[in-house]
Amino acid sequence: MKCPYCGEEISKKDTFIKNTIQGLGTRSYYHVKCHELAQTTPKNEWPNKIKQAEDKEGENQLWAEIIYDYILKVQRITPNFVLIKKQLENYVSPKFGYKHKGVYLSVKYFYEVKRRLGEDKSNGGIGIVPYVYDEAKDYWERKVVKDNNTIKEIEKQIKELSKKTIKKVPYGQKERKKKNEISLSSVLEMEDDE
Numbered sequence: 001m002k003c004p005y006c007g008e009e010i011s012k013k014d015t016f017i018k019n020t021i022q023g024l025g026t027r028s029y030y031h032v033k034c035h036e037l038a039q040t041t042p043k044n045e046w047p048n049k050i051k052q053a054e055d056k057e058g059e060n061q062l063w064a065e066i067i068y069d070y071i072l073k074v075q076r077i078t079p080n081f082v083l084i085k086k087q088l089e090n091y092v093s094p095k096f097g098y099k100h101k102g103v104y105l106s107v108k109y110f111y112e113v114k115r116r117l118g119e120d121k122s123n124g125g126i127g128i129v130p131y132v133y134d135e136a137k138d139y140w141e142r143k144v145v146k147d148n149n150t151i152k153e154i155e156k157q158i159k160e161l162s163k164k165t166i167k168k169v170p171y172g173q174k175e176r177k178k179k180n181e182i183s184l185s186s187v188l189e190m191e192d193d194e
Contacts, residue, residue, distance in 0.1 A: 004028050063100030074111045080124030109136035
C-alpha cells in the first residue's frame, strides 16, 4: 500500500497509522510523520499531488511538441507556432475541455484520414480542431475496437493452428515418401499364381 501524502510504499517494517480524520480518506494508511503533515498541509500541496501534477504537465508538454512536429511535417505552409500555442491553450482550457492527445489525434485525423493535405486554409494554425474533434474521437474509438477485434481473430486462428499437429522436418532434409512395401510372402504368393 502507498502513503497518500508522500506516495511512497508503506512496508511492514515502517510505522504507519490508519487515518481517522474526516476528509483525508478513512480507508487510507499513512506514515506517522506524513499523517501529522497531512493534517496541516492543504491537499494540493502534498508531495504526491505535486508529483502527479508535474507528471501530467510533462506529458502535456510532450504532446504539445508532438503536435508542433506533426504540423511542421504536414502543412504545406510554414506553421505559425505562436498561433498554434495559443489555440492549443484555448482548446485544453475548461471552455473546450479537450485533451492534448485528443487535439493531436484530431489534427492527424484531418490530414491523414480525411486527406485534406491540399486544402490548407489553416493560416499556419490548428483552427480545424473544434470542427473535427468529435468526429475524430468517434473514428479513433471505432478503430481501436476494430483493431482489438482483429487481434482477437488472429489469436483465435493461432489457437486453432496450435491444435493441429505439425510435422517438423529438419532443414535440408526432404520428407521421404513411403513406397509400397513388398513383403516376402506377397512375392511368394505372386510366384505361386503364375
